Amino acid sequence: MFFHRQELQFKSTPDKPDAVFARKLQEVLGGQYGEITVALQYNFQAWNAHIPGKYRDLLFGIGAEEMGHVEMLATMIAQLLEKAPLGITGDAVQDDPTVAAVVGGMDVQHAIVAGAGARAVDSNGNPWSGSYITASGNMLADFTANANAEMQGRLQVARLYHMTDDHGIRDLLSFLLARDTMHQNQWMAAAAELRAEGLEDFPVPSNFPLKKEHRPVSYEYINFSDGAAAAEGTWASGPTPDGKGEFTYVEAPGTTKTVPTPPPTHPDSRFYGT
Amino acid sequence: MFFHRQELQFKSTPDKPDAVFARKLQEVLGGQYGEITVALQYNFQAWNAHIPGKYRDLLFGIGAEEMGHVEMLATMIAQLLEKAPLGITGDAVQDDPTVAAVVGGMDVQHAIVAGAGARAVDSNGNPWSGSYITASGNMLADFTANANAEMQGRLQVARLYHMTDDHGIRDLLSFLLARDTMHQNQWMAAAAELRAEGLEDFPVPSNFPLKKEHRPVSYEYINFSDGAAAAEGTWASGPTPDGKGEFTYVEAPGTTKTVPTPPPTHPDSRFYGT
Amino acid sequence: MFFHRQELQFKSTPDKPDAVFARKLQEVLGGQYGEITVALQYNFQAWNAHIPGKYRDLLFGIGAEEMGHVEMLATMIAQLLEKAPLGITGDAVQDDPTVAAVVGGMDVQHAIVAGAGARAVDSNGNPWSGSYITASGNMLADFTANANAEMQGRLQVARLYHMTDDHGIRDLLSFLLARDTMHQNQWMAAAAELRAEGLEDFPVPSNFPLKKEHRPVSYEYINFSDGAAAAEGTWASGPTPDGKGEFTYVEAPGTTKTVPTPPPTHPDSRFYGT
Amino acid sequence: MFFHRQELQFKSTPDKPDAVFARKLQEVLGGQYGEITVALQYNFQAWNAHIPGKYRDLLFGIGAEEMGHVEMLATMIAQLLEKAPLGITGDAVQDDPTVAAVVGGMDVQHAIVAGAGARAVDSNGNPWSGSYITASGNMLADFTANANAEMQGRLQVARLYHMTDDHGIRDLLSFLLARDTMHQNQWMAAAAELRAEGLEDFPVPSNFPLKKEHRPVSYEYINFSDGAAAAEGTWASGPTPDGKGEFTYVEAPGTTKTVPTPPPTHPDSRFYGT
Amino acid sequence: MFFHRQELQFKSTPDKPDAVFARKLQEVLGGQYGEITVALQYNFQAWNAHIPGKYRDLLFGIGAEEMGHVEMLATMIAQLLEKAPLGITGDAVQDDPTVAAVVGGMDVQHAIVAGAGARAVDSNGNPWSGSYITASGNMLADFTANANAEMQGRLQVARLYHMTDDHGIRDLLSFLLARDTMHQNQWMAAAAELRAEGLEDFPVPSNFPLKKEHRPVSYEYINFSDGAAAAEGTWASGPTPDGKGEFTYVEAPGTTKTVPTPPPTHPDSRFYGT
Amino acid sequence: MFFHRQELQFKSTPDKPDAVFARKLQEVLGGQYGEITVALQYNFQAWNAHIPGKYRDLLFGIGAEEMGHVEMLATMIAQLLEKAPLGITGDAVQDDPTVAAVVGGMDVQHAIVAGAGARAVDSNGNPWSGSYITASGNMLADFTANANAEMQGRLQVARLYHMTDDHGIRDLLSFLLARDTMHQNQWMAAAAELRAEGLEDFPVPSNFPLKKEHRPVSYEYINFSDGAAAAEGTWASGPTPDGKGEFTYVEAPGTTKTVPTPPPTHPDSRFYGT
Ligand SMILES: [Ca+2]
Ligand SMILES: [Ca+2]
Ligand SMILES: [Ca+2]
Ligand SMILES: [Ca+2]
Ligand SMILES: [Ca+2]
Ligand SMILES: [Ca+2]
Structure with missing residues (x-):
């Protein structure tokens, strides 16, 4: 079961509206390596776990935190959009190049579809996909996937950090960077522990003969x-x-170690192939 | 530039047709962790590399091999489909439960769309997606992604190994398992070398202050x-x-360390929100 | 059977080219709640209907109208793109910020892929998807889906109305707004009639014991x-x-009403889980 | 913030393994109207809400419950797969029509990809998509979307109820059916309350002139x-x-009320159209 | 504008229920080369046409027919599903291998989601996608795309013809085969006419210098x-x-005609690449 | 098997950075008719071919070339991004309209996700999809698909040619245009040869009675x-x-040649339809 509390892990209020950055933040909310991905990935790994105890508790323990990160980003995105020019005519989009440029760089669905709210998409508007999740039932493989996810995620947040000088946004990013540091370390420690305890080893799966x-x-x-x-x-x-x-x-192999491509197949003629 | 030679890395001929297994093999050809993924992933990482030399050469050196693995799987799938009952009426699908069961478990697009050929999809018929690729420009993150890909891939091949006792298919799988063993080791070695040479370190990216x-x-x-x-x-x-x-x-944090959820936003009334 | 007549329901000619607005209009043509969605949704509901008469006639009667709305939007989009700067070098994109901003905000596939024509995508270029359609075979559920679709659609058109002061575009939007008003009312009336006639009721499905x-x-x-x-x-x-x-x-439930999470599962060891 | 407790809302243990039903349950976990959809939909609506108080609290209050429903379904799916024949050769798939039929009807990725675990996909293996979510910032439109989602969801659960006579599965479904009854009623009540309080009305958006x-x-x-x-x-x-x-x-309109299709457009010749 | 008439182009009633074939028919309704594709493709090409007269009239004239083909297939699919065993427990799925096999081969969403109705998906349940459409604004390119679509479509229908001996289904397929014959011929004739009239030629686009x-x-x-x-x-x-x-x-080119791969790029260090 | 050589087919170095054009080039790298599509399409057609000899050799012979075109475009994209302003704050995005416009028109994932590298997506950021590939096993149909792909591709390259006056980019495009000219001609010649040799004819499939x-x-x-x-x-x-x-x-057919729409279906009541 999950419970929600109307609090955030960290305080961060943007200095000013910024629709373009709101769009960019969507990447770490709803992109391949965004917070929705890790939130659901860690939970699915827990549901697919086969041993009770510390590893499953770890997966549950962090899965819920990541849902809270989704919330922090959605909240920040809504704040960045709140007073930003989003294309309403009175904002004189057509005439002022600066405003036009901002509108050109925003996610227009933020305005048209969500009415100045966050969406479950990446920074190019691709909807989040269940195919981003890895949960194989094998923990050493999956913890490696998790370490990768936190590396890619922290890399993206670090890049975003340099794309703004808004103090409030940077506060939020500095918090996420720190948590990504923790989570990278944590998955590496957990992977090492799996090996130390003999539960799994390289090459994965190690007990395949x-x-x-x-x-x-x-x-x-x-x-x-x-x-x-x-x-x-x-x-x-x-x-x-x-x-x-x-x-x-x-x-690169020559012809001595390799074998000729087999002849083409000839399926039933009623498939009308050539 | 890429060149093609009409040879395969390894000889494997299936004992008999098996449309159901042909469908299952699609997972490691066109699934999230299939050979198309690693083939394109390693090449994109090479194209996005920022230092010349052994790391980029490594990426190019293995990327082309993976394209050859795609070919070996496509060839095997076509062979498994060649003489299999694929739903043609004369095969008496409706009446013979065994045949019906086989047809029930096959990928019907193998017959209808590809005329008994391989497709760029996974074992449930989802088309391969460019979003499966990870190529961030940061090699330590990406080599971790690669190690994960080879672990997930070897895990899937190991599972498939137990789903058939066809000698020819098992030959092919035994070859792919061995190469996945190599590639897991290789990416771990390459990641360690990046750190040893001071090119990157944990937490990724390590030179973010x-x-x-x-x-x-x-x-x-x-x-x-x-x-x-x-x-x-x-x-x-x-x-x-x-x-x-x-x-x-x-x-789990209590209310002392956290902050209240900010009040709701109030965007322009012309977004007609509530 | 469907027949086409080379006429539109309503006259509307844009005052001037506007590639950015052309992109925005794609949302109500090919987005989740665009005209392609309702056109196909109402027809699929008709094809899946289980009673003849007024409800099925209603679905057919409006399904064809929506196809005509797709056409009106596609026509308008082509007109907005006709003389707009779409990135051709002579238009001096690189140098003039105003032009650059317009190009920055347009859908570049309008130019590269469609040669200044409309596309079956939303305002972020996501292709229209069959998953947008709801057609369950249960009319009370589906008419509720339809009412929602018309509400979301009218909301989006209302937002778009404020993003332009082009008289011709506003004419078209005023027509679509009126039809959405009709269709919202119509689906609410039809849902009420289903209940009044005892064909279905809340909770849907009402005849589940x-x-x-x-x-x-x-x-x-x-x-x-x-x-x-x-x-x-x-x-x-x-x-x-x-x-x-x-x-x-x-x-929020405490531990007395709930039950412990069951122990982890232990599948066959040949799945190599942990 | 979200918190997880290792308990479920309701006790249900399947009588026996059933891989085919495990696949079918994926529909209400990861399908268009499954629990992932409503869990994220209600949370995004809360994050995009513009007034504090009972409506936003309602959205948060139920959003977390739905995450717990995802968990109950994932747990049940893992249990149904735990001892089911999933294609391992020793299970004699090829020879026993009954077993073959079961394997034919299962989701093969349950075995190959997840190692007998649940996945973020629907009953045909399509990954869950962020495009399933509706969160427009307008509560009357969105509550109608929510009522629809609960109707479609309850309809699907009712159909699934008749596809098994396993007591444990039916227990779980009977619980979900009851909660869907509640949620249908709840969203209808909330929509009526919005209107009664003058916050929004038909046609949505009601304050568009x-x-x-x-x-x-x-x-x-x-x-x-x-x-x-x-x-x-x-x-x-x-x-x-x-x-x-x-x-x-x-x-159906004749030519008097309508207007001729405008002439074709003539974009810049460098688009090479005809 | 589009109008609907409650008639079909051709009479065809299936001899008996067949849920497996209903699933297969989805390919030519909602697959890459199914009737939804050609219906929308021809209409989008008409909307994007740049010359009035016979070519645009041709596109409109056939676009509406294809919508009627969608309808014929949807009607047939609903009829095939009407009395078929779709997994309801009383049908003894678990026990009777024949029934189980049928259920194994059907599209389970036909039952769970559509309540025995047609869907906008292909034979593997992938939703129809707007990316299937080609409408470039260049008629010679597009008519070639159309000829290809009708070839692929007729090939699939021919394959389906051999997968059933139901007279009613075969009647419908014989009608679709004949129309595909017409449409292949028609697009080839139209492409030839474009060249004969000097409107376009090979290589497309011919007036690029x-x-x-x-x-x-x-x-x-x-x-x-x-x-x-x-x-x-x-x-x-x-x-x-x-x-x-x-x-x-x-x-295959040697090193004399080609050029070395350029050195790797060195972007801003704040992207943290390696 | 595939082999890689660290050379390109043609020399082209961009005059200057251009992030907006880098985004546009993605269309012909990872779009529906981009180089990934033709590279994989020709290879899958070869793997699904049913006759040995010149046609299969042709498919293999060109498939590998197209992989090299992917590489040339990826290399060019990385070069165009290398020194371009990609949104880093020091570049003063917010203040300088020209810079802002460029950033507005770029693919923000080029910066955030790929760290100034190429991606497997189209110009709107949609990931490349396996559904873009056509490989039916019937060569006349598939060669027509190939001819279409080369026409659409050359059309897009020609449009791109007019969107820049950078000499280096134009060099690359002039090379691709020439190869598309060759490949259009080649597929037309190959299709004609299939017919001349009696291997296949119109209407496809010609040997369906x-x-x-x-x-x-x-x-x-x-x-x-x-x-x-x-x-x-x-x-x-x-x-x-x-x-x-x-x-x-x-x-357009009247009521004499057509047949009434059949009555609605009545499936099992446990599907709860109306
Ligand atoms: Ca996080
Ligand atoms: Ca491999
Ligand atoms: Ca409409
Ligand atoms: Ca629920
Ligand atoms: Ca047709
Ligand atoms: Ca090429």
């Missing part, structure tokens, strides 16, 4: 481009991070 | 659910993986 | 937020609109 | 199909529900 | 794969269909 | 609009392009 995979190519770097520098990396020689092999470097 | 984030909450685990076990994790106490702080554990 | 639902919570307002004012509404006490109960007000 | 719409067609039923029965409805004569006019009935 | 394109590669077949047989085609030597050049055959 | 289609309407132009000029076209009289009939012209 390795002898069933085609081992001769399990640690080969095969170079399908002509850049020679890839041979210099730690991925081209030396021990592998999973502790189970040695990297080798192989140039 | 930490003093600009709201540091008091940068290492707090805040528990927004009522499961007590989350306090037992390494994410709740002790040093943080980024080496810059100490985790602390905080119960 | 009420004893099969968990009646103790059928009229409880349960407050999952901490705002106390919700208790003041007519939804918190007094008779219910369906005439079958009394509203009661309940504070 | 009626004289600016083209009044001659504001109450005309215009019959664009050839079904004569539409003339019998209350929408074709008598007073209109908004209390501001009289319905009239008009046959 | 050829000297502005990089002519040395305008007629080179460049072989980026290693299959030698492509050299045997008429596209590798001899005069070109546009009458303006001679095809030549070139092996 | 014509006697099974409803021949009386196979060559009738039926006019569902009231424009009389359509009768003047070659599609209204004379021999048909498939050489198998004569066009006839028929006015």
Whole structure:
């Protein structure tokens, strides 16, 4: 069950209206790596978890916080739109280049569809999609997905930070940056703990019998481009991070190791193929 | 530039037709973590790279290999569909429960739209989407995304392995499993190397000035659910993986640390809100 | 069968080109509550209707009109784009801020993809989607959906009205506003008539046996937020609109009425979950 | 802010595994009118509300409950999948028609992608979309949208009720049916209260000056199909529900009231149109 | 303006219910090349046309017919679903493999969402998308798109013809096949007429100054794969269909004709790239 | 298998940064008719081909080239973004109308999400979709689709050519225009060759028995609009392009040739329809 309290985690009030920035903030609300994504992702991972205890509690514990981040961003977006010129004729859009530019850069659906409110979309107006969520039932894979989500998210917030000098917006972003720092650290710690406790390991899934995979190519770097520098990396020689092999470097395969493309298929003639 | 050679990396011929498995294979061809995703993701990351040398060469070197994996799966799918009953009336679909069941479990667009061929969709027929790609310009974030993609992908292939006992399909899957093992290791090695060389570090992005984030909450685990076990994790106490702080554990915030929800906004009356 | 006549319901010619407004008009052509939605929604409801006579005739009678509204908007959009600067270099986009602003606010696909023509998209360029349509086979539910669609549509047209002072555009909008007034009234009348004739009633579906639902919570307002004012509404006490109960007000549930989350599931180990 | 408690609103445990029904339940979890939709819709409406007090509290009060419904459905889906045959070879899918049929009717991504867990998709595997949400800033329009959502949702749950005789699933559905009864009544009561308090009225938006719409067609039923029965409805004569006019009935317009389609446009030749 | 008449172009009544075929028919109603696509595509092309007369009349003349094809398919789908077992428990789905297989192969949203009615989706339940439409403002390009649409459509209908032996369904398909024959011929004739009248020609757009394109590669077949047989085609030597050049055959380019990939970009450091 | 070489087909360096044009270029990279579409379309057609030899070699031979075009556009987009003002505050967006206009017209996700890099989206930010691909298994239909794709693509490139006077961009576009000229010619030649060799013919599919289609309407132009000029076209009289009939012209059908709409369906009452 979820409960709502009419409070926010942090105080932040924008200095002035800014419809263009309101649009940009939509990215971290409703984009691929926005707060809706992490809120639902962590909850779905909890619902799909297979062991009780600290890992599932962790997922639930942070999932609800992220819903509160959605709320903080939606609130900020509504405030930024409140007094901004959104294209109403009296605002003389057509004539004043500055105003026109602002309107040109805003999300017009903020005005037409939401009446100066936030929306469940990204900064280009693409609706949020359930396909953004990763919840596989395997925690080491999913915690890696979570770490990635918090890295991408913090990167986007850092970029947004430089796109405004509004103190109120920056306050909110500084709070989100700090929480993203926490969450990056947290998922890395949780991933390490899963391995330390022997619950899962690399390569994921670790208890798939390795002898069933085609081992001769399990640690080969095969170079399908002509850049020679890839041979210099730690991925081209030396021990592998999973502790189970040695990297080798192989140039793009010639015809000796490979096999001809099979002949074309001939399905039933009633499919009318050629 | 890309070049094509009419060979495959590995030989695998299915024992028999299987339209249901052909549909399932679509997941690792055209799903969120399928081969189209990694093929385009690695190439876009290369095109968006900002330093020349081994990292960019690595991205190019593997991006082209993944396009070849798309081809191997498409070829296998066409072979599985070639002689399978796909709903043609003479196959007596309506009357034979076994045949009907097979048709019930297949992707009907394999027959109607592609005439017994592969498609750029996942196992539920959702078209592949450009939103599956992550290419942020920041390599540590993106290599983490790549490691995740290879984990999710290997997990799916491992599950598929148990859904068939066809030797030819299993051969192909054993090859893909091995390459996913390599690629998981490779991205972990590359991420570690970025840090070792000081090119990037945690929290991503590491050169955003930490003093600009709201540091008091940068290492707090805040528990927004009522499961007590989350306090037992390494994410709740002790040093943080980024080496810059100490985790602390905080119960769900009460009203003292938080702020009231701001009053509702009042936009221009010509938006006709209530 | 459908027939087309090369006439429009209403005369409206724009005073001048306006590529930015052309983009905005796309919302009511191809957006979630645009004319394509209602045109196809009413027709699908007619095709899925289960009783002959006035209700189905009504759905057919208005479905075709809405197709004509799509046409009026497409025509207007093409006229607004006809002489507008759409980014051709000679228009000096780069140098003149006013022109640049206009181009910044237009839908660039109007120029690149449609060659100054209308498109089946909304004002942010999202393609129209079949998921916008509601046609459940239950007329009381669907007429409520229709009333909502006409309300949202009229709201958007009213907002657009204030975003231009072009007489020709306003003429068209004044016509659409009037038709939306009619259609709101019409669906409310039709919904009332369904109830008066005993064909359907609240709660929809009314002939599902009420004893099969968990009646103790059928009229409880349960407050999952901490705002106390919700208790003041007519939804918190007094008779219910369906005439079958009394509203009661309940504070957010404590642990006595609820049940613990079940333990995690343990699927087959070959799914490699954790 | 949102808080999570590890309890459910209602106890329901399925009698037995059922992967096909698990797939069907996805409709009311992640479909157009599923619980994710109403959970986010009510919260976005609250964030976009413009008056404090009972209406906004109502939106917050129920928004969090709906998140708990998502959780109940996700939990039930995981339980239904826990021991169900999901295509693992040992289950002899290929040979036993009954098992094959079950696998044919399940969501294969439940197995391949989620490892026997719930997903943010509908019963056909379409990912949930932010475009399902309606939050316009106008409460009378939005409460009508909400009433519709609860009607469509209850209709779907009622249909699902007849597709199983599992006591545990039916318990859960009986609870959801009762809450949908409440929520239908609640939104109708709230819509009526908005009107009674003069905050908004029909036609929405009511304070757009009626004289600016083209009044001659504001109450005309215009019959664009050839079904004569539409003339019998209350929408074709008598007073209109908004209390501001009289319905009239008009046959499909002839050429006297309409205007010729304008001539084609001639954009800049550098768009290369014909 | 559009008008509806309660008649169909052709009589066809299915012999018996068939929910699986109802699902398959959705492909040609709401798929990429289904009737909704051509109906809207032809109308958008008409609205975006730039010359009056026979071509625009042609587009309007057939656009309305296609809307009637949507109706015929929706009607047939509702009839096929009318008495079919759609998963209601009394139909003993769980126990009878034959029934289970049928339910496994149907579109479950036909039952849950539409109550045994047609939907605006394809045979895998993907909602119809506005992105299926092509309307560029250039008629030779668009008529080629139309010819393709009618070819793909007729191919799909032909495949469906072999998936049933129901006389009523086959009647309907035989009618659609004949109309697709007409429409393929018609678009080819119209494309030829555009060229004969000098309105447009190959390469489209023909009046873009050829000297502005990089002519040395305008007629080179460049072989980026290693299959030698492509050299045997008429596209590798001899005069070109546009009458303006001679095809030549070139092996995959070596390093002499090409240029090195430019060095990586270095954007502002505040994007935090690597 | 695919191989990558770190070279481009053609040299082109932009004169200056231009974020607005970078956005526009996305259309021909990741739009419906962009290079990703043709790259994957030609490869899927090759994988779904049913005859070996020149046609399949052709598809492979050009598919890889198109991947190189994706790369050239991605490279150009990154170069155009490299030094462009992308909204960083120091660029004084808010104050300078010219800068603001540029930012208004750019793709904000280029900055926030990709850190000044290219993305797999179109010029409105819609992610590329697998539904853009056509690969039916029938080569005459598919080569027509390919010809259309190259026409639409060249049309878009020609329009883009006039939207800039940057020499470097124009160099790139002049190269793409030339290759589109080649590819239009090539697909037309290949389609003609298929017919000349008797592998397929019009109407597609040509070996579906014509006697099974409803021949009386196979060559009738039926006019569902009231424009009389359509009768003047070659599609209204004379021999048909498939050489198998004569066009006839028929006015919109009256009630004698058509049939009444069937009565509504009555599904099981447990679907709660009306
Ligand atoms: Ca967050
Ligand atoms: Ca791979
Ligand atoms: Ca309308
Ligand atoms: Ca609910
Ligand atoms: Ca048709
Ligand atoms: Ca190309």
